[in-house]
Amino acid sequence: MDKKVKSLLLLTLPIILAILISIALQYTFLTQPDKVTAWLSQFGPFVILVYIIVQSITIIIAPLGGFFLQVALIALYKPAIALTLVYLVVTPLYMVNFYIARRFGRPLVAKIVGKNALAQIDRLAKNAGVLTLVILKVFQGGIFDYLSYAIGLTQIPFKTFAIVNIVGGIPGTLVSYYILTRFSNLTEGIIVLIATAYILGIFALLINHQIKKHRA
Numbered sequence: 001m002d003k004k005v006k007s008l009l010l011l012t013l014p015i016i017l018a019i020l021i022s023i024a025l026q027y028t029f030l031t032q033p034d035k036v037t038a039w040l041s042q043f044g045p046f047v048i049l050v051y052i053i054v055q056s057i058t059i060i061i062a063p064l065g066g067f068f069l070q071v072a073l074i075a076l077y078k079p080a081i082a083l084t085l086v087y088l089v090v091t092p093l094y095m096v097n098f099y100i101a102r103r104f105g106r107p108l109v110a111k112i113v114g115k116n117a118l119a120q121i122d123r124l125a126k127n128a129g130v131l132t133l134v135i136l137k138v139f140q141g142g143i144f145d146y147l148s149y150a151i152g153l154t155q156i157p158f159k160t161f162a163i164v165n166i167v168g169g170i171p172g173t174l175v176s177y178y179i180l181t182r183f184s185n186l187t188e189g190i191i192v193l194i195a196t197a198y199i200l201g202i203f204a205l206l207i208n209h210q211i212k213k214h215r216a
Contacts, residue, residue, distance in 0.1 A: 059094070
């Protein structure tokens with residue numbers, strides 16, 4: 001069997017398994033966040049390991065989404081501990097996405113994230129420079145699982161991406177911590193956090209548009 005085919009099989013089979021597991025988790029728990037928290041807490045000292053495994057699946061299989069896991073983690077631990085853990089887990093996973101895109105190219109990325117999603121993210125990543133990457137990372141962290149794939153298809157070096165990815169994730173983590181600690185009710189804090197993410201996302205799109213307009 002061709003080496004390239006073997007490599008694709010080794011990558012594809014775990015992805016298929018991950019999709020099946022993640023879909024089951026999404027449909028079982030997503031509509032009832034309290035069940036996610038209860039489900040995680042039952043693992044006791046292994047809860048962090050379980051979180052890392054499931055969060056990894058939801059980041060690499062971008063369309064699945066894993067925000068519900070982060071909410072559950074915040075409910076289990078204090079925001080400072082939970083958000084630090086989230087940062088330490090998702091940051092290297094974005095670099096895995098970048099590597100997959102750079103190593104296997106557009107055909108595989110399109111299968112993972114979907115052609116329509118990739119086309120939309122391509123518009124953000126098109127002609128992306130370091131400044132654009134920084135803006136997208138800082139203000140569009142919520143969709144960086146998609147963006148990390150798209151950036152991997154550009155000419156931006158891995159070293160540059162890694163630095164922006166690591167440093168650029170800190171402001172978003174601090175903003176999330178500040179918002180969540182302003183509310184005694186977790187639900188209210190999450191609602192404000194999501195609203196803030198949307199506002200910052202729009203801001204990022206406007207800045208990105210102005211950069212492209214200036215370059216043109």
